[in-house]
Amino acid sequence: MRNIKLIIEYDGKGFNGWQKQPNKPNIQGEIENAIERITGEKVELYASGRTDAGVHAIAQTANFKTNSSIPIEKLCLAINSQLKKSIVVKEATEVDENFHCRYNCKGKKYRYIINNSINGSAIYRGLEYHMLAKLNVDKMREAAKFFVGVHDFKAFKSSGTSSKSSVREIYTAEVIEEGERIKIELTGSGFLYNMVRIISGTLVDVGLGKIKPEEIKDIIENKDRTKAGKTLPAHGLYLVEVYY
Amino acid sequence: MRNIKLIIEYDGKGFNGWQKQPNKPNIQGEIENAIERITGEKVELYASGRTDAGVHAIAQTANFKTNSSIPIEKLCLAINSQLKKSIVVKEATEVDENFHCRYNCKGKKYRYIINNSINGSAIYRGLEYHMLAKLNVDKMREAAKFFVGVHDFKAFKSSGTSSKSSVREIYTAEVIEEGERIKIELTGSGFLYNMVRIISGTLVDVGLGKIKPEEIKDIIENKDRTKAGKTLPAHGLYLVEVYY
Numbered sequence: 017m018r019n020i021k022l023i024i025e026y027d028g029k030g031f032n033g034w035q036k037q038p039n040k041p042n043i044q045g046e047i048e049n050a051i052e053r054i055t056g057e058k059v060e061l062y063a064s065g066r067t068d069a070g071v072h073a074i075a076q077t078a079n080f081k082t083n084s085s086i087p088i089e090k091l092c093l094a095i096n097s098q099l100k101k102s103i104v105v106k107e108a109t110e111v112d113e114n115f116h117c118r119y120n121c122k123g124k125k126y127r128y129i130i131n132n133s134i135n136g137s138a139i140y141r142g143l144e145y146h147m148l149a150k151l152n153v154d155k156m157r158e159a160a161k162f163f164v165g166v167h168d169f170k171a172f173k174s175s176g177t178s179s180k181s182s183v184r185e186i187y188t189a190e191v192i193e194e195g196e197r198i199k200i201e202l203t204g205s206g207f208l209y210n211m212v213r214i215i216s217g218t219l220v221d222v223g224l225g226k227i228k229p230e231e232i233k234d235i236i237e238n239k240d241r242t243k244a245g246k247t248l249p250a251h252g253l254y255l256v257e258v259y260y
Numbered sequence: 261m262r263n264i265k266l267i268i269e270y271d272g273k274g275f276n277g278w279q280k281q282p283n284k285p286n287i288q289g290e291i292e293n294a295i296e297r298i299t300g301e302k303v304e305l306y307a308s309g310r311t312d313a314g315v316h317a318i319a320q321t322a323n324f325k326t327n328s329s330i331p332i333e334k335l336c337l338a339i340n341s342q343l344k345k346s347i348v349v350k351e352a353t354e355v356d357e358n359f360h361c362r363y364n365c366k367g368k369k370y371r372y373i374i375n376n377s378i379n380g381s382a383i384y385r386g387l388e389y390h391m392l393a394k395l396n397v398d399k400m401r402e403a404a405k406f407f408v409g410v411h412d413f414k415a416f417k418s419s420g421t422s423s424k425s426s427v428r429e430i431y432t433a434e435v436i437e438e439g440e441r442i443k444i445e446l447t448g449s450g451f452l453y454n455m456v457r458i459i460s461g462t463l464v465d466v467g468l469g470k471i472k473p474e475e476i477k478d479i480i481e482n483k484d485r486t487k488a489g490k491t492l493p494a495h496g497l498y499l500v501e502v503y504y
Contacts, residue, residue, distance in 0.1 A: 026382045092379055096379055101382065102382050102385070104380060104382040105379065135337070137269060137348065138269040141346070
């Protein structure tokens, strides 16, 4: 059987997340149905991981097995022709039969976008989190450094996750200011349930002066979720890249 | 009376353009109604100019006269509290009683965004024009230079405009490549009806090899609309700045 890897962009609004589930709009199900319509086969998509309800992806990855002989260069357009416009397959490549988007994943990059202006944006309102109170970006940048490295991120995950260990490695943590926008970019080996949104919420508390940058160290060490910031809303979060 | 100048951002989707008109959603009417609700006065907004159905604005300007004593620093939030989320007043300033957003306008900047990739974008689909065929950006850039200067732009306007003269000055014409996006940015003294969308459509024909860059000169001189490119769709166009 052929093993096909897809790179997928989606607007998370209107979906109850990546994962297939009955009676709720989901991205996995939409793409599996689109593939079935063009190949006649029921396939299962193996993603790099789930994304939650409302979260966007610039480059989610997922693979599937197929006996279809559709030429690889025609596959994207064929699948896209069967999809809603809020999901676009950007690239399809043929990969080794043992390749698996989740098991072979070496890391991921996420971006959280905050619009830090008094009135927010009309055009990008569904694509960023509007935060009126002025944030101190220098302090946020200083705080972000403490997340880098191998840590037990128990204080930065929501309950309901099935992961055995909450130890993860964060490779880079950047806070980028672009006009009225603040972008928090994290790359790491993997991320726990809501981890990026809780780290972003904690950096917001630093930006507001509620938490000092150097306190991040203690919050990580104490492993107490209540000491970290709140979980920011889904519509500001993007899965940007998956590394193999 | 006080004279207030607003800077306004809007997502053009769902509006039949800036101008007030009965029974069709329009941006001017929405803002005038919002101002009436907070001041109790019927006001008239004088914009830098109209924008067409579906066109976006990052910074449209408009002024209005009022007897209201609402402090200027509270005006934005007050108006925005009465507006749909697709319109945001970004700034309100008190200006000289004779200032008029249209008559005092010294120039404008427009941007046209083309997504030049095979599959387009899921996230930004309503905010850019998707064009599958690969465009030659170097040729487009070369062609853009011919628009700069004082010219009769009769070949680059749609009929139905009431302007007496079709002579305008274009100050700068840039073609910027950013990943899969091509941005056409024009600044000028003023623009005729559909002028930016027709110039962009003509540059697309250059990018496709249908028109040679140096032919732009003749197309301008011949003043024949049929020799220029087609009018690109509204949803890729942004009014970026108005100069005073």
